[in-house]
Amino acid sequence: MRKPFICGNWKMNTRGECGVALAKAVAAGIPAGSEVEVGVCPPACYLGGVGAAVAGSAVGLGAQNMLAEADGAFTGEINPAMLNDLGCRYVILGHSERRQFFGETNEGVSKKTDAALAAGLVPIVCVGETLEQREGNQTEAVVAEQIAGSLAGISAEQLPTVVIAYEPVWAIGTGKVASPEQAEAVHAHIRKLLSDKFGSEAAEKVRIQYGGSVKPGNAAELLGQPNIDGALVGGASLKAEDFLGIIAAA
Ligand code: PGA
Secondary structure, three states, X not given: OOOOEEEEEOOOOOOHHHHHHHHHHHHHHOOOOOOOEEEEEOOHHHHHHHHHHHOOOOEEEXXXXXXXXXXXXXXXXXXXXXXXXXXXXXXXXXXXXXXXXXXXXXXXXXXXXHHHHHOOOEEEXXXXXXXXXXXXXXXHHHHHHHHHHHOOOOOOOOHHHOEEEEOOHHHOOOOOOOOHHHHHHHHHHHHHHHHHHHOHHHHHHOEEEEEOOOOXXXXXXXXXXXXXXXXXXXXXXXXXXXXXXXXXXO
């Protein structure tokens, strides 16, 4: 009932031409009639070029971040209206790298989630625990706090538009993937939290992606879990063949 959603997070990688070539190769490789929703999130400076490359294809465009403000004096930032102007459908919010290196908080992510929804963008809200938190048996509590804080302002009607990405920090870019059982346990926990807060009808509609070292070889098992509805893919989204392999496994 939930449409699988595979999204590539290119992070701070690619250059204009190779990003365009990558996006075109992905668009060309998606089988006709595919039931999988696909997105790519290039660096902000390449949104225009990649957007033009995927226009009219099955690949949606997404940004990796934004500021929740209207136009104004915010040097170096981009806002939801600009993402709309560039043809974005998605925006990744609260990625662990933004939380870790740029001081993003649940409160800030909540503000961005509200602004994204108001602008008609699909927010991909990222949550996940560090290795230390997992080893300290804090995973469920950390994720609960992130979910409650990052979705503080939304309604049950808005919830189904939101995509959640569960990305254990220890599995991101490390090659250490969560086992399907480990991931499914947290995904089920997240859906229960959403159900408690927004009601089961809305919670059942939310796509919860897994992220962290997803590859063609481990994607099918992860995506076969009942509460894993897609993947947010970093490293493996930089090679069309690998990314298409993950799409094929969904
Ligand atoms: P990875 O990154 O696939 O390279 O582990 C995932 C992410 O950070 O979204």
